[in-house]
Amino acid sequence: MTDRCLLAVESSCDDTSAAVLRGESELLGHIIATQDMHAEYGGVVPEVASRAQLRVIDGVVSTALAEADMTLAAIDEFAVTAGPGLIGSLLVGLNWVKGAAYARRRPLVGVHHMEAHLFATTLEDERAQPPFVALLVSGGHTLLLHVEEWGRYHLLGQTRDDAAGEAFDKVARLMGLGYPGGPAIERMARDGDATRHPFPVPMIRGDSGPDDDDYYDMSFSGLKTAVLLRVRELEESGRLEEEIPHLAAAFQQAALGQLVEKTLRAVQASGCQRVVLGGGVARNRALADGLGGRLGPKVTLFVPSPRLATDNAAMVARAARFHLDRGERADLELNARADLPMPGIVRNGASP
Template sequence: MSVGERDLPPGPVLGIESSCDECSAAIMEGPRLLGHVIATQDAHAAFGGVVPEIAARAHLRQLDRVVAAALERSGREAEALVGVGVTAGPGLVGSLLVGVNWAKAFAFGRGLPLVGVHHMEAHLFANSVENPGAEPPFVALLVSGGHTMLLLARAWGRYELLGQTRDDAAGEAFDKVARRMGLGWPGGPAIERAAARGSPGRFELPRPMLDPSVPDDDPAAFDFSFSGLKTAVALVVEEIESSGGAEALESAVPDLAAEFQAAVLDVLVHKTLRAVRATGCRRVLLGGGVARNGALAERLRGALGQGGELFVPSPRLATDNGAMVARVAAWRLERGDRSGLDLNADPSLPFPGLEAVHEAWSVASTRRGSGSGARTAAII
């Protein structure tokens, strides 16, 4: 990505999202979302998860129509666009390639500036599509099928990594546990629905990496691990099936789902509150597909209490969507960021502006533009 002249004229920006199985496009002009379309692929449900080849081929069929529909809803013609943004990674490489190549051809053909967008940075910006007050500084909990991260956003484009998963992402754990319990896909909503009919406590599952004796300057204080929790659920399921069969498992699923959800939420909420205490920043932003879990938002809101502020995207903006891509693309284009026609899909795209350093510091020092509040530092 290069930095060019800040000569972007006012006007609408097109955002394209195709990192996984959602094919989406949106038109934003300034802070206004003018048109937004999300095409969801239902074919994956039969396979219990996203099939990359099916997803990529669906994007090929859908993208022209999705962009045309977004433009129609926006009331703008393609000739009015002033820039294009597209998710360049991370994600499924085949799906990403469809969006990136389409965006490059569209931008080149119309002489428009193009910028590649990081998928998880777009999730950071998603809240600000509907809530202009969702601006840094804030502690961000990004939870999706591929990522679980705690960040401190000092400003847009300036992020500090506090913690991340060491194995499975929380959303991936939801999907795999739901499949093992026979609840279908996608796993997050299925677990949440089943948990609403049960009560935690009947089964005892671990809360990984919640050792209060670990100091804040140890990366383990803010890191996550869900692989062991997933295995613990599998062992419980095997025990139930071996002793009582399929009927016993069916009757146990609501309570087991409630306990699993409680275990994941305990970890997410505990780590987020620890980050709030360590940074002194009581503004928390939730992003990613798992942000659709109503119990997570409720738990975080209650834990923050008075004096805390929680930003939660609407369900439509928590899932992968073009609006968040258009939002971050407009910001990056306005500051002069440009991608050339050599832009490529990168399933392991590094997070832009992310400092690979874990610091226990005061957010007040950021507002002064100084790092003097740092107490300790350790490489993650």
């Protein structure tokens, strides 16, 4: 096992994070700088986000190094999120890390943001190893994977429209709950009765099987439209404000219910005894509790702590360690891609 020290930077959206990792899992320093100004806009404004990241990235890296009691000169390897994400934000981190690696003639590797989410739980529990079923749910992605081994990911299903986190943000906006929508809906739903507004769970057909296109795929746009129509009805009757907690509970139950059902299908078909959650939506306790309550005693559920479920550089460092140990390196031609394909993805038995 290597004891080399790795500095990783994550800047794919509005957060800016830096981490120092020694070996595979010894986290020496980890800093996440968040931005609160986007709440007034109802969502992340790309130009505002990247400009703010330019202002803080030096300080974020310096603080992570100080926490690790190290200097930049002592770093052996560098890693950075290369995509997917907001292109301006990605370039802030990418250019900083490329400059540092080039100046010190150190190895560099680019990391896929969603693959990094796969590795997050291994920093807290070394048992989170393949084979397992993974549900990755964030503001931009919803992926259901069968992970046979690191670096080889069978894509079972994904959203056909909105990502789960995106749907939460949009529905929260409809209800006037503000941004970010996921935590706002989760808080409001605690005081609600989901049976008051029973929305159907999308993409769940009793007669479908693993060979059907929609067996593992997910959809949230129809559910979002159903909420919109109900909001309009309640506005017209003057009852919207009093029904918001119940609407939030009903939407959350239907949205998370779909994620739970699809994951259970994957577990049953694969025979895996481990399930890994990842991504920002994994911070929702109702998702973890709902899935954990359905998996049964023989299946272990791994859920990252809230700090490692959000966008963070620690998971980027852990994924980078895997790729660096395989001998992978990037050069100065490494560039950011907003739509970067996830490495190692296999669907229907063949790489896309």
